[in-house]
Amino acid sequence: MLLVVADHSDDFGKEYREPAPVEFSAVAATPAVLRELSDPSPFLSAVPDERIAPGNNNIIGPSIYGARTYGDFMCDRQTLAFVMLTRSIAEVADELMHKAGVSPDYARALSGYAGAVVARKLRRATRGCALDPKLNKVHDIYANQGSITFSQDFFEVGIGTGPGSWSSLCKSSMSTLSNLMTDIQGTPVSVARGSATSINLRDTSITAVVTDPPYDEMIAYADSSDLIYAWLKRALHNTWPELVVTSDEHGCQEKTEEIIVKRVRGEAPNEHRTRQHYDTMIARAFGEMRRVVRDDGLVTIVFGSGDPEVWQRLLTAIEKAGLVMTGSWPANTEASNHQGKANIETTLTMTCRPMAPGRTPGRKGAVEAEIKAEVKRRYPDWERWGLAPADMLMAAAGPAMEVVGRYSEVLDAKGEPVDIYTFLPLARAAVQEAMAVEINHQPLETFDARTRFALWWITLYNRQIRAKSELRWQALASSLDLAAIRDLVPDADKGVRFIAARDYKGKIDGDSTVIDVALALAAASEDGLQAMGQVLVDAEHAPDDTFLWAAVQFLADRLPNNDPDAVRFTRVLRNRAGVVSATETVAASNYEKSQLQLIDDAQLRLA
Numbered sequence: 001m002l003l004v005v006a007d008h009s010d011d012f013g014k015e016y017r018e019p020a021p022v023e024f025s026a027v028a029a030t031p032a033v034l035r036e037l038s039d040p041s042p043f044l045s046a047v048p049d050e051r052i053a054p055g056n057n058n059i060i061g062p063s064i065y066g067a068r069t070y071g072d073f074m075c076d077r078q079t080l081a082f083v084m085l086t087r088s089i090a091e092v093a094d095e096l097m098h099k100a101g102v103s104p105d106y107a108r109a110l111s112g113y114a115g116a117v118v119a120r121k122l123r124r125a126t127r128g129c130a131l132d133p134k135l136n137k138v139h140d141i142y143a144n145q146g147s148i149t150f151s152q153d154f155f156e157v158g159i160g161t162g163p164g165s166w167s168s169l170c171k172s173s174m175s176t177l178s179n180l181m182t183d184i185q186g187t188p189v190s191v192a193r194g195s196a197t198s199i200n201l202r203d204t205s206i207t208a209v210v211t212d213p214p215y216d217e218m219i220a221y222a223d224s225s226d227l228i229y230a231w232l233k234r235a236l237h238n239t240w241p242e243l244v245v246t247s248d249e250h251g252c253q254e255k256t257e258e259i260i261v262k263r264v265r266g267e268a269p270n271e272h273r274t275r276q277h278y279d280t281m282i283a284r285a286f287g288e289m290r291r292v293v294r295d296d297g298l299v300t301i302v303f304g305s306g307d308p309e310v311w312q313r314l315l316t317a318i319e320k321a322g323l324v325m326t327g328s329w330p331a332n333t334e335a336s337n338h339q340g341k342a343n344i345e346t347t348l349t350m351t352c353r354p355m356a357p358g359r360t361p362g363r364k365g366a367v368e369a370e371i372k373a374e375v376k377r378r379y380p381d382w383e384r385w386g387l388a389p390a391d392m393l394m395a396a397a398g399p400a401m402e403v404v405g406r407y408s409e410v411l412d413a414k415g416e417p418v419d420i421y422t423f424l425p426l427a428r429a430a431v432q433e434a435m436a437v438e439i440n441h442q443p444l445e446t447f448d449a450r451t452r453f454a455l456w457w458i459t460l461y462n463r464q465i466r467a468k469s470e471l472r473w474q475a476l477a478s479s480l481d482l483a484a485i486r487d488l489v490p491d492a493d494k495g496v497r498f499i500a501a502r503d504y505k506g507k508i509d510g511d512s513t514v515i516d517v518a519l520a521l522a523a524a525s526e527d528g529l530q531a532m533g534q535v536l537v538d539a540e541h542a543p544d545d546t547f548l549w550a551a552v553q554f555l556a557d558r559l560p561n562n563d564p565d566a567v568r569f570t571r572v573l574r575n576r577a578g579v580v581s582a583t584e585t586v587a588a589s590n591y592e593k594s595q596l597q598l599i600d601d602a603q604l605r606l607a
Contacts, residue, residue, distance in 0.1 A: 055268025324405030328398020533582030
């Protein structure tokens with residue numbers, strides 16, 4: 001249902017009105033016009049008929065609602081507008097190609113520019129384009145860099161001059177190009193498209209390679225951009241005919257050598273982009289980089305992932321390629337609020353060099369000591385740069401791998417080789433050690449392991465939801481089995497979050513850790529002093545236990561003011577004297593009851 005039409009006015013900005021009869025008539029005539037359109041070439045249909053590959057429901061939102069081709073993403077009005085737009089570009093380019101005195105390269109350049117604007121326009125089109133009335137803007141169809149959205153209520157950008165229109169996009173594109181070309185300086189360079197797994201350069205012929213490779217299964221680059229590819233083919237088929245040729249069975253972009261892990265939903269029987277594919281191809285790409293770079297050259301890799309396993313596989317690929325890390329720099333570059341998708345807050349720029357001959361083996365204990373010392377040396381820089389503790393954990397991978405790279409291999413006490421990945425959790429633990437965290441004047445390392453983990457987690461993330469992979473990292477760094485701390489950080493909204501006291505179900509006894517007793521105290525605070533005193537009696541804790549009250553103080557201070565647990569822990573603190581007194585009262589009462597029970601038992605035996 002066409003609800004409103006928005007026009008732009010110099011006096012009032014946007015003006016909304018009901019559609020006029022002539023506009024309803026035009027809408028009704030659109031399907032017939034589409035059916036009568038001729039195909040732009042023998043190899044292309046007027047409306048894209050390239051099929052959406054199976055297993056794409058998680059990134060191609062319209063496919064959940066019945067879309068089967070990339071021509072199904074729009075209503076008829078939008079489809080007709082893009083058909084005519086791409087057809088106009090192709091016709092103008094064809095006219096230029098056959099015009100005397102006009103270089104074919106010039107025509108290709110102009111049509112390529114127009115195609116780039118089409119690609120930008122598509123980001124504010126289709127039935128994934130929703131209007132945000134609060135912010136007075138139109139949303140991008142890409143939800144998180146790699147997923148296309150769908151909306152029952154959608155906004156259409158018309159042929160006027162507002163945001164997302166051809167006029168607006170051309171203006172901003174030209175502005176960007178002008179800024180880039182103004183006062184251009186430097187040395188002419190050659191830019192060529194190629195494959196990372198087969199670099200068209202001689203052995204040891206260049207000084208440096210810089211790469212920002214795909215992050216495992218984070219973004220399905222080709223699948224999520226097939227919509228743009230389908231329309232670009234129709235705009236550029238006569239000036240860039242190579243775009244039209246593809247071996248993909250669905251008529252989309254070729255994906256045979258795409259180095260990603262494809263996260264599929266539903267059936268995808270022919271999907272080849274598995275972890276094995278990624279590991280094989282990324283190692284091959286790094287090997288090619290090692291081949292073409294000089295022995296004194298550099299291979300710089302930018303990478304970020306929250307998953308310990310992904311790091312293990314990446315570092316293994318770097319090692320297999322004959323490269324060693326010699327430098328690293330963290331950067332907060334790619335923050336996102338979409339959990340489990342594109343959610344890298346910190347990336348690591350790693351400088352690698354070809355493995356030098358003559359390296360000697362190293363001993364595991366000595367290497368661990370070197371890593372701790374190196375992290376401690378870097379820590380003041382990280383702090384000066386303003387890195388948050390969570391960012392430092394990512395940064396710690398750099399110095400760890402630099403130290404390991406000094407040796408041909410690292411051997412344990414039995415002389416067995418140690419996997420390079422072994423040292424990553426150690427590096428993260430070294431950050432905690434370098435920070436010298438204190439809990440109300442008590443060094444963090446003096447607490448029991450389970451409590452140490454919990455207080456460190458609150459230091460890093462407070463009540464934030466984090467990816468489950470981060471929980472695995474922290475468990476590894478704490479040398480704890482995941483099962484030993486899983487109840488403290490349960491599942492929450494596609495991630496994990498530190499437990500609320502009211503949800504704590506642990507049994508309190510003499511073996512309970514400080515964090516368990518603190519959580520039980522907070523939960524009991526709503527039932528009064530006697531309930532809190534009973535917790536300390538059950539825990540067999542001294543009422544004035546320094547570590548317990550330090551942890552309670554820390555949690556009261558660290559948790560957000562509006563957090564119910566912040567209120568509970570503050571209540572425990574404010575009633576500390578009463579809790580101590582109640583503990584003594586409960587203990588005395590329990591002792592009296594036990595003595596009376598002993599007397600009763602003795603009398604029964606005498607009887």
